Amino acid sequence: MAKTKYINSMGELTRKDNSLCFRKNGRNIYIPVEGVNEIYCLNEISINTKLLDFIGRNNIIIHFFNYFEGYSGTFYPKDKYNSGKLIVKQVKAFEENRINIAKSIVSGIGRNIYEVLYHYYKHDKKEVKGTIDWIKKEFYSRVDEATNIKEVMAVEGEVWQRFYSEFKVILPEEFMMNKRCKRPPDNPINALISFGNSLLYTKTIATIYKTHLDQRISFLHEPSEGRFSLSLDISEVFKPVIVYKTIFELVNRKILKVEKHFDKKVNYCLLNEEGRNIFIKAFEEKLDSVFVQPKLKRRITYKTAMKLDCYKLIKFIMEDKEFIPFSLKEKC
Structure with a gap:
C-alpha cells in the first residue's frame, strides 16, 4: 500500500x-x-x-x-499522465457545461452535509432539524434554478453557513465558532477546519495528478493562476465526510483538548505538534476506512472514492455520462 x-x-x-x-x-x-x-x-x-x-x-x-499550517505549494514530478485529447475536451466542457458540473458539485456538498447532520439528529440532536429541512425542501431547488456560477456559489455559501451554525449543537462550548476565519485561524475549531481542509486539498492534488485531468481547469471555482482549482472542486463534496466527521469525532470523544493541543496567540490559534499528530492519524484512518461500493460490488476506501470521482468527471468530459459526485448515503 x-x-x-x-x-x-x-x-x-x-x-x-x-x-x-x-x-x-x-x-x-x-x-x-x-x-x-x-x-x-x-x-x-x-x-x-x-x-x-x-x-x-x-x-x-x-x-x-507554512507557519500557520496553511498550504504553501506542491512539488510533483513532471507530468507523465498528459492527454492532449482530454485537455481539449476539458476546456470544451468548461465552455459549454460548466454550470451543470458546478451544480452537481454543490448538490453533492448538500447531500453529504445532510447525511452528517442527520446522524446527529438521530442521536438526539433535534436542534439540527431546521438545516436538514432546509436542505430537503429548498436547497436542491435553489441549485436547479441558478442561472449562473455566481448564483450557484451563493447557494453553496449558504449551505456551508447553515452547517457551521449547527456546530453549537454538535460541539462542546470551548470549540464554538463565531465565524469562519481562515488566514490565520483565530480559534481551535477554525484551526482544525483550516488544517483539515488543507490536508484534503493536497490529497486531492495527488489524486488528480494520477489521472489525465488538468488541475488548472475547474468548474465550480474560478480557474486562476497560483492554485490547482480543480482540486478545490473535487475535494468539496468530501469535506463533510472526511474533514468534519474527523473533527467531530476527535472533539466529542475528548481526544483533542483545547488546553493541551493548541497554541493560542494574540491574533491566531494553531494545533501544536502533538495535536497535529493526533489529527493526522485520525485523518489518514478516515481516508483508509473501507466500505462496500454498491456499483463495483467490492470494498474500497475513501481515498479510492476520490479517484473514482475524477474518473466520473473524465467520463462526463469524454463520453457525456452524467457526473454525480460521491454520496455518503449511497457510498458511490
Whole structure:
C-alpha cells in the first residue's frame, strides 16, 4: 500500500544513497522511498535540487505548509499522465457545461452535509432539524434554478453557513465558532477546519495528478493562476465526510483538548505538534476506512472514492455520462 510520510519538525531533508534522510537536532532519521507516494512538510524544512531530482525519479509528491499550517505549494514530478485529447475536451466542457458540473458539485456538498447532520439528529440532536429541512425542501431547488456560477456559489455559501451554525449543537462550548476565519485561524475549531481542509486539498492534488485531468481547469471555482482549482472542486463534496466527521469525532470523544493541543496567540490559534499528530492519524484512518461500493460490488476506501470521482468527471468530459459526485448515503 502506498504510504504518506508527515514531517512535523524543523530540519533538513536530503538524499542518502537510495533513501531519504531527515536530519533534526543532530540526529538522522532514514526514510526508505519504497512504497512512499507523498511527503508532507509541516514545518520549516531545508531541501536541495539533488533531493528534488531523486524525488521526481521515484514519483513522490511533496507538499509544503507554512507557519500557520496553511498550504504553501506542491512539488510533483513532471507530468507523465498528459492527454492532449482530454485537455481539449476539458476546456470544451468548461465552455459549454460548466454550470451543470458546478451544480452537481454543490448538490453533492448538500447531500453529504445532510447525511452528517442527520446522524446527529438521530442521536438526539433535534436542534439540527431546521438545516436538514432546509436542505430537503429548498436547497436542491435553489441549485436547479441558478442561472449562473455566481448564483450557484451563493447557494453553496449558504449551505456551508447553515452547517457551521449547527456546530453549537454538535460541539462542546470551548470549540464554538463565531465565524469562519481562515488566514490565520483565530480559534481551535477554525484551526482544525483550516488544517483539515488543507490536508484534503493536497490529497486531492495527488489524486488528480494520477489521472489525465488538468488541475488548472475547474468548474465550480474560478480557474486562476497560483492554485490547482480543480482540486478545490473535487475535494468539496468530501469535506463533510472526511474533514468534519474527523473533527467531530476527535472533539466529542475528548481526544483533542483545547488546553493541551493548541497554541493560542494574540491574533491566531494553531494545533501544536502533538495535536497535529493526533489529527493526522485520525485523518489518514478516515481516508483508509473501507466500505462496500454498491456499483463495483467490492470494498474500497475513501481515498479510492476520490479517484473514482475524477474518473466520473473524465467520463462526463469524454463520453457525456452524467457526473454525480460521491454520496455518503449511497457510498458511490
